[in-house]
Amino acid sequence: MRTQVAIIGGGPSGLLLSQLLMRAGIDTVVLERQSRDYVLARIRAGVLEQGCVDLLRKAGVGARMDREGHSHDGTNLSTAHGMFRVNFKERCGQSVMVYGQTEVTQDLYQAQDALGARIVHQVANVELHDVTGDHPFVTYDKDGQTHRIDCDYIAGCDGFHGVSRPTIPDTVRQDFERVYPFGWLGVLSRTAPAAEELVYANHPRGFALASMRNAHLSRYYIQVPLSDRVEQWSDQAFWDELRRRLPAEVADPMETGPAIEKSIAPLRSFVSEPMQWGRLFLVGDAAHIVPPTGAKGLNLAASDVHYLHEALRAAVLDGDRAALGQYGPRALTRVWAAMRFSWWMTTLMHRFPDQTEFDQKIQEAELHQLEWMVSAQETMARNYVGLPY
Numbered sequence: 001m002r003t004q005v006a007i008i009g010g011g012p013s014g015l016l017l018s019q020l021l022m023r024a025g026i027d028t029v030v031l032e033r034q035s036r037d038y039v040l041a042r043i044r045a046g047v048l049e050q051g052c053v054d055l056l057r058k059a060g061v062g063a064r065m066d067r068e069g070h071s072h073d074g075t076n077l078s079t080a081h082g083m084f085r086v087n088f089k090e091r092c093g094q095s096v097m098v099y100g101q102t103e104v105t106q107d108l109y110q111a112q113d114a115l116g117a118r119i120v121h122q123v124a125n126v127e128l129h130d131v132t133g134d135h136p137f138v139t140y141d142k143d144g145q146t147h148r149i150d151c152d153y154i155a156g157c158d159g160f161h162g163v164s165r166p167t168i169p170d171t172v173r174q175d176f177e178r179v180y181p182f183g184w185l186g187v188l189s190r191t192a193p194a195a196e197e198l199v200y201a202n203h204p205r206g207f208a209l210a211s212m213r214n215a216h217l218s219r220y221y222i223q224v225p226l227s228d229r230v231e232q233w234s235d236q237a238f239w240d241e242l243r244r245r246l247p248a249e250v251a252d253p254m255e256t257g258p259a260i261e262k263s264i265a266p267l268r269s270f271v272s273e274p275m276q277w278g279r280l281f282l283v284g285d286a287a288h289i290v291p292p293t294g295a296k297g298l299n300l301a302a303s304d305v306h307y308l309h310e311a312l313r314a315a316v317l318d319g320d321r322a323a324l325g326q327y328g329p330r331a332l333t334r335v336w337a338a339m340r341f342s343w344w345m346t347t348l349m350h351r352f353p354d355q356t357e358f359d360q361k362i363q364e365a366e367l368h369q370l371e372w373m374v375s376a377q378e379t380m381a382r383n384y385v386g387l388p389y
């Protein structure tokens, strides 16, 4: 088989890149380890930055998002002293879109089907070859046979546990990481959201987040120790703990119900540099991971896709490879800005097992500044809605 761009990974990064390249007349093949149903069953991000919304519309997959998504002009933060709102619209003139990653992936699959995209599911033993040469190729196993795809470029969109990043030698790569000493226990429930906008809670018992997918589907998280296992948490135990951590005006009227999804996700900040090596380009979680506190994971994947698809169009359609040479440095500038914001939100809103009373006082002072200082709110708002591409 031959293609112009071989894409490893059929998550949001891979599917969105394939969609944009195919619409530009560039041939792609997507290799995905899991089944389509498995990919579509994943429950992950819920908040889209304006840049991501614009890119999805540009890719021709914005129609259902515009019908069913909800624009949020602000978010709420609660502390021991009560709850306050940061008004994005007022502070930076922009909003965010609440529309689940599950729906984005579904829309992308539907659009890719309409374009006749070549997406090969349940592949195994994917290997990248000759990525620093002029004729890279990919091999993979499926149905007991080994297949080869010759290509001009390879996009590594295969997430944190993929094969693309390790293809770049340790002698070339530098990884930067901070692992947080807690996880997020997340629950999805067919209940009305507890509030109109998201509520991020800093509580002595730990962080909590009240989010949503639509008027009948809510998404909640509580900070839990890394030693916790999801089996330890009954639905009732989760609701009781969530109620303790949310402000009374949100917790008291909150509708509870059976968890239709319940899982614990670890939190880390991670960046791998460089994001390109020869004709291999890393995209999204394959290159970086953020703690979900700042709602940046999916949104960073989108800005990577934006930069790479522009550079590949110039290289493939116009023979101009200058932008390709700058993909990594250009993407990393925005990655590190989002890395800082996600680290800041995580440090601000969580209780760390080893934090001192001084640390606690600093956290409270920072939250107090955020409550009354316009410039502090402007900085948070600009980062939360998404810095320019």
Ligand code: FAS
Pocket (backbone or CB within 6 Å): 008, 009, 010, 011, 012, 013, 014, 031, 032, 033, 034, 039, 043, 044, 045, 046, 047, 101, 123, 126, 157, 158, 159, 160, 161, 162, 163, 265, 283, 284, 285, 286, 292, 295, 296, 297, 298, 299, 301
């Ligand atoms: P993905 O990991 O989504 O996709 C990579 C794809 O590559 C997968 O489908 C995988 O099966 C495939 N793959 C892996 N290895 C392969 C191989 N060798 N061959 C072929 N295919 C291979 N972000 C937020 O903004 N907010 C959140 O609340 C949030 N919650 C999250 C919860 C969890 C449990 C996780 C894991 C992530 C969460 N994220 C969240 C981050 C998440 O949304 C990612 O940023 C987003 O999925 C990134 O998309 P991709 O880069 O496509 O990576």
Ligand code: PHB
Pocket (backbone or CB within 6 Å): 044, 045, 046, 047, 198, 209, 211, 212, 219, 292, 293, 294, 295
């Ligand atoms: C979600 O709705 O899943 C969500 C929203 C905001 C975050 C993290 C997760 O910061």
